[in-house]
Amino acid sequence: QLQLQESGPGLVKPSETLSLTCTVSGGSISSSSYYWGWIRQPPGKGLEWIGSIYYSGSTYYNPSLKSRVTISVDTSKNQFSLKLSSVTAADTAVYYCARHLLGYSYGYFHYFDYWGQGTLVTVSS
């Protein structure tokens, strides 16, 4: 059974960089057809996609966050990571990592089928 686990600091100061890692177990991050994504959810609000990465390093980012986001992958550790720079209180959220199937057949199809449990990151001084 595929499992994903987020890890990283739960508290980040304003203007600093948020860094999280997602460790994948029970399967290979180098599986073809699958991207690996980050999604966040501010307290009491809806879901927001941050970006996704393929094991080769190919990425898609949310245009509204692109200037501050870097997603990377380490296939040797079966991990992928998120860095979000210049954070503010608006970046306070539960951050989820998830497996992301993304393909094209008469239109794009995609879904997140396996999710981590999520980790709350609070931006505060």
Place this chain on the structure above:
Amino acid sequence: QSVLTQPPSASGTPGQRVTISCSGSSSNIGSNTVNWYQQLPGTAPKLLIYSNNQRPSGVPDRFSGSKSGTSASLAISGLQSEDEADYYCAAWDDSLNGQVVFGGGTKLTVL
């Protein structure tokens, strides 16, 4: 403001059939498939419907999805108390080099 539009709330009594709508545009729902996620309180979202109307293994057939033009719907028949949750639609959007867009979510209350 979410790219996909959902009603903020919906409700029904046990046994009833409820539907949740999701409205988009030609660059997302009109061109690509729609997914639905269920989020129970305090838990991670769970994939409920993918590719407009497909259910992952283990999802009861009480849940069904449909798509027409630039809108999609999630239907829940035989409503149960454990269906009380937040429901989100999502699709790929072709604009700006491609991105995932979510609806704002619908809180379903079982009365």
